[in-house]
Ligand SMILES: [Fe+2]
């Protein structure tokens with residue numbers, strides 16, 4: 579009973595952090611759109627803002643990989659461990675793309691055709707991130723459900 583409550587707590591942490599990340603994403607997009615309306619691109623400042631987002635994300639990935647959120651799932655559904663290297667690979671790829679994007683935003687002459695092209699590129703990264711996180715939660719939930727039904731059988 580206790581362990582089950584724990585698992586749900588961990589899942590809730592994961593979901594809460596995802597929510598925080600998604601709301602941060604939305605703030606970035608809103609700020610970006612405002613500057614677009616005013617016709618005032620600020621690539622360097624965007625780089626700084628994206629860096630803040632990147633650090634939040636890196637911490638989240640780290641927590642996941644340290645088995646912080648996944649720990650109860652590992653204990654209850656050992657088959658789940660197989661999926662973790664895939665998560666790690668995707669995390670590293672996403673951070674790499676964001677870092678590369680920040681580097682270019684910070685260049686003296688940012689190599690983007692215009693503000694909107696840069697936004698498009700960032701949105702592509704965010705869409706991939708969103709897909710990854712959705713998939714991750716689905717897998718964690720499935721693993722929880724499997725272990726819960728296994729317990730019910732006993
Ligand atoms: Fe996540």
Ligand SMILES: [Fe+2]
Nearest residue numbers: 642665711714
């Ligand atoms: Fe993740």
